[in-house]
Amino acid sequence: xxxxxxxxxxxxxxxxxxxxxxxxxxxxxxxxxxxxxxxxxxxxxxxxxxxxxxxxxxxxxxxxxxxxxxxxxxxxxxxxxxxxxxxxxxxxxxxxxxxxxxxxxxxxxxxxxxxxxxxxxxxxxxxxxxxxxxxxxxxxxxxxxxxxxxxxxxxxxxxxxxxxxxxxxxxxxxxxxxxxxxxxxxxxxxxxxxxxxxxxxxxxxxxxxxxxxxxxxxxxxxxxxxxxxxxxxxxxxxxxxxxxxxxxxxxxxxxxxxxxxxxxxxxxxxxxxxxxxxxxxxxxxxxxxxxxxxxxxxxxxxxxxxxxxxxxxxxxxxxxxxxxxxxxxxxxxxxxxxxxxxxxxxxxxxxxxxxxxxxxxxxxxxxxxxxxxxxxxxxxxxxxxxxxxxxxxxxxxxxxxxxxxxxxxxxxxxxxxxxxxxxxxxxxxxxxxxxxxxxxxxxxxxxxxxxxxxxxxxxxxxxxxxxxxxxxxxxxxxxxxxxxxxxxxxxxxxxxxxxxxxxxxxxxxxxxx
Ligand code: GLC
Numbered sequence: 102x103x104x105x106x107x108x109x110x111x112x113x114x115x116x117x118x119x120x121x122x123x124x125x126x127x128x129x130x131x132x133x134x135x136x137x138x139x140x141x142x143x144x145x146x147x148x149x150x151x152x153x154x155x156x157x158x159x160x161x162x163x164x165x166x167x168x169x170x171x172x173x174x175x176x177x178x179x180x181x182x183x184x185x186x187x188x189x190x191x192x193x194x195x196x197x198x199x200x201x202x203x204x205x206x207x208x209x210x211x212x213x214x215x216x217x218x219x220x221x222x223x224x225x226x227x228x229x230x231x232x233x234x235x236x237x238x239x240x241x242x243x244x245x246x247x248x249x250x251x252x253x254x255x256x257x258x259x260x261x262x263x264x265x266x267x268x269x270x271x272x273x274x275x276x277x278x279x280x281x282x283x284x285x286x287x288x289x290x291x292x293x294x295x296x297x298x299x300x301x302x303x304x305x306x307x308x309x310x311x312x313x314x315x316x317x318x319x320x321x322x323x324x325x326x327x328x329x330x331x332x333x334x335x336x337x338x339x340x341x342x343x344x345x346x347x348x349x350x351x352x353x354x355x356x357x358x359x360x361x362x363x364x365x366x367x368x369x370x371x372x373x374x375x376x377x378x379x380x381x382x383x384x385x386x387x388x389x390x391x392x393x394x395x396x397x398x399x400x401x402x403x404x405x406x407x408x409x410x411x412x413x414x415x416x417x418x419x420x421x422x423x424x425x426x427x428x429x430x431x432x433x434x435x436x437x438x439x440x441x442x443x444x445x446x447x448x449x450x451x452x453x454x455x456x457x458x459x460x461x462x463x464x465x466x467x468x469x470x471x472x473x474x475x476x477x478x479x480x481x482x483x484x485x486x487x488x489x490x491x492x493x494x495x496x497x498x499x500x501x502x503x504x505x506x507x508x509x510x511x512x513x514x515x516x517x518x519x520x521x522x523x524x525x526x527x528x529x530x531x532x533x534x535x536x537x538x539x540x541x542x543x544x545x546x547x548x549x550x551x552x553x554x555x556x557x558x559x560x561x562x563x564x565x566x567x568x569x570x571x572x573x574x575x576x577x578x579x580x581x582x583x584x585x586x587x588x589x590x591x592x593x594x595x596x597x598x599x600x601x602x603x604x605x606x607x608x609x610x611x612x613x614x
Contacts, residue, residue, distance in 0.1 A: 107343035107366050108400040110147035110457045111545055116408045117154050117176050119497040122510035131177035135185050145545035148195035150295050158208050160264030161482050165206040169282045186290040195292035202279050203298040204265040212266050226275055227266050228258035237308050244486035262482045270302045283335050293343035300348050329364040353393045360399035370402045378422040380563040380579035401456030406464050412494045415470035417443035429489045441467050442607050445596035449609035452544045453575035455555045466525045467537035471496045501528035543594055577609040589614055
């Protein structure tokens with residue numbers, strides 16, 4: 102594999118709870134992942150990003166970490182994690198671990214010490230404030246208040262749930278601890294780090310209210326860049342390690358500040374993820390992305406789904422195809438056939454653009470959002486605060502068989518799987534050339550031959566078409582009607598059958614020129 106592998110890698114997100122269960126308790130684990138590594142090898146991905154697998158009370162599905170140097174028993178052991186890293190490397194697959202620096206679990210020894218004794222040095226690792234009333238009216242990232250009162254009028258800050266107290270990144274011990282955690286995982290062979298909530302680490306100590314037009318008190322404060330510069334120096338001490346930021350930021354210039362040459366290697370393109378299925382908006386988004394990343398010399402990324410957002414088969418099957426947490430579309434009508442058709446085209450779109458592409462587990466199977474989870478089974482803490490649950494995209498993978506749990510587990514899966522997924526299992530799709538899985542396998546295989554250079558081809562406003570080098574083109578028809586194709590030698594791949602010589606609506610093709 103090439104150096105600077107993150108520049109064009111296909112990176113597959115494993116959500117450990119829901120990938121495969123090895124011990125029958127209904128929750129996915131490392132044993133399950135090791136047993137199913139062949140699926141990822143056959144798919145042809147370059148790297149796996151593992152959502153958190155550390156010891157955690159699971160107040161936020163593991164994003165509330167109580168020990169960054171071990172594995173939660175529900176997922177296995179540190180020895181198993183090390184074995185997985187070795188086996189993945191043997192299969193030519195790199196491993197990216199998820200580090201959550203903004204907050205830790207309220208069960209972490211630091212927070213327990215801080216709570217037990219107001220004089221403890223650990224108090225300063227967090228944002229404790231004495232105040233009669235709530236220190237600010239900040240709204241947390243899941244909605245709801247951002248402060249919890251402990252006793253005698255003392256409060257602590259948590260931008261997420263009360264079980265996730267925010268760390269004070271002004272404190273040198275906090276910085277030193279995370280630098281040591283980075284080394285811990287790099288020393289164990291991790292090839293990259295995904296950085297959770299990367300833009301939230303610093304807070305304005307004066308604790309001003311959020312006022313439109315004023316600097317934000319906790320989003321994207323400049324001091325955060327100094328942390329990532331120090332992390333970059335650590336990554337550079339090791340060979341070929343990548344830092345990948347979860348940076349939600351509407352301002353593209355502020356976003357790419359995180360990707361300057363001495364900071365992170367890459368960041369998720371949420372601008373693209375939230376973009377409507379619309380020719381003008383998509384083209385603008387691609388242009389914006391390419392220009393901004395070129396400016397700092399960082400690779401663009403293309404992301405359609407992850408464990409926090411509505412699966413794109415569902416999104417693209419709605420009248421409103423955008424995504425944002427503010428605009429809750431849960432339960433609005435979905436045309437799954439249309440969504441699937443567009444998702445197939447989107448796969449060829451993202452895998453043919455320059456940069457690296459992310460695949461969220463199950464998207465290669467064309468899974469849709471399970472919007473029918475009974476309320477009393479919903480576990481996502483966002484649900485109580487915002488009325489939206491992320492559990493619908495976290496439903497366990499269907500591997501084989503005709504009915505749930507589709508060989509995900511020998512027990513009862515932690516979230517219910519739809520009965521309609523029997524034709525979406527890996528087994529059902531393998532060898533079926535019309536299946537989503539075979540489309541992804543072919544596209545990832547062919548992608549390795551795609552040249553670097555990118556240029557738009559003019560096929561009218563409603564068609565996105567571009568070349569990569571002299572002998573490859575991708576054409577995506579976002580108009581409502583069939584369109585003609587540019588001259589070509591052969592069709593390498595099509596997301597839906599062609600209509601004679603015409604490219605039907607919501608269809609993408611890869612052409613050999
Ligand atoms: C990130 C994670 C999300 C988590 C939150 C708090 O956004 O992707 O799943 O709930 O951070 O850690």
